[in-house]
Amino acid sequence: MNAIETRDLTRYYGTLCAVNGLTLSVDHEVFALLGPNGSGKTTTVLMLTTLLHPTSGSAEVCGHDIVRDGKQVRRCLSYVPQDMAVDIKLTGRENALLFARLYGVADANDRVDEVIGVMGLTDRADDLVKTYSGGMRRRLELAQALVHEPAVLFLDEPTLGLDVAARSTIWEHIRALKKDGMTVFVTTHYMDEADRYCDRVGIISRGTLVALGGPSALKARLGKDVITAQIDGDFKDPRIDGITFFALANNEASFLAENGREALPLLADALTKSGVKVRSLALREPTLDDAFLHAVGTPEEPAGFDQTKFRTMLRRRK
């Protein structure tokens, strides 16, 4: 039995399809659902935590159906939403104790001491949360989520709005939990974090799962080298043998090449010939960002900011 099992999980908001036929198995790993804002990550988590019913399809958490056995599902999971909802007028200990009592934990006080210790908050446990930093508040939320020793932990954007040090602390805690046998399901749009700390990632775009696998497998699937070109002008795929164009965002075109060194001059020539001004070229190993762009095609909001149009517009206004 897998900790999380979904079959064709689908959710519509009116006519908008937020999650489309998601089929997924997650077990004893740190799994990240990656995707841009509005791609259906949170909707998926809301369904798996029984806060939202699917329109069709089904899912099981620890073998319990999320629609029929909601209470059993909630017994074996913890959910930390992205809002950072901790009571600022309560102390850290009071916040954690509330959850321990609501979960019906046997030795609530001892357990709270323990999780607060694990999250490194013992010194500040009796201070009002008002005085906590963002990273501490997030760690307190993790402590709340851990009081009843859940089998599955859902974290929606756990590092959103935190500084670099706080982020890596959170991720170290997540890795430690996995080592203790917990299944951790994370959503994020930070590719580098997913690459570094997650066992497997699923890339979701417009509600559809477009790629699934370990970060290194996803990168390896791309081939050898990635070339990015900063350009000005109207881009057209130059179509050179051995060089595949895969994404264009913010005047940056990305290509995959079998042999990057040899491809660089060819690409520069071809681009210049097609009437595009090449400002810079870079050669590097594939990152999860590339895997993401490759899977999604163009980013979710391609019309968000078009520099050329913006400049023309400015000129007209003068």
Next chain:
Amino acid sequence: MRGVVYYIQRDFLRWVRGSVAVFSALVMPAAWLIFVGLALPIRFTDNYLDFITPGILVMTMLSAGLSGGTLLMFDKILGFLNKFLALPSPREDILFGKILFVSIRGLIQSTVILIIAVLIGASVYNPLQYGLTYLILFLFGMLIAAFATTIALYLEDHDSFAAVNTMIAMPLFFTSSALMPYNVMPVWLRTLAELNPLSYAIDAIRAVNTGVLPFVQIAALIALCLIVTVVSVHVFRRVTV
């Protein structure tokens, strides 16, 4: 039902540590009591302060009950509600906790108002009469709180709830029997006042103060309270899936 107690504890701690809010809720009813109860040069009855006090107590409970909707709305928009809903403890405890908390808080506030009233010259009654008064106030508070939480569950943001709140509070108060007896009201106002649930509670407390047990009004309040609570639970189950 242990969850209810824990949710009440949480709200209670947040309230007593809220400093300003503890007193600000008392300003409005205390001002009515003092500036209208003492100063209005109208004598519908021998002691206008005794007449208006039940009305001000019910007004205190009205704003206390409506604040249940505000609290639930904030829990909803700040993400607390989702965290609580993902817990295995019964989900309705969240709702009952809110309704009971604001009703109890209303009784505490009413006590302060009652003490002020006695200090500025209202009559003192016997313990049984006060007991019945508290029962009536509690039922009324539950009724309003259940109603307010239902509205809050339906609405999307705090602004719209605040708008509904102001839209309801003042008209309800002025169309009740809080400020004047039925026999001096214009006919149209009398009809409204007799239908207004605020009047049930106010009339019941006045009856208690004259030594009459107001069976009809208490029964009506219990019935209304049950109906609205059932509706509230139903709506809560529907919107939280």
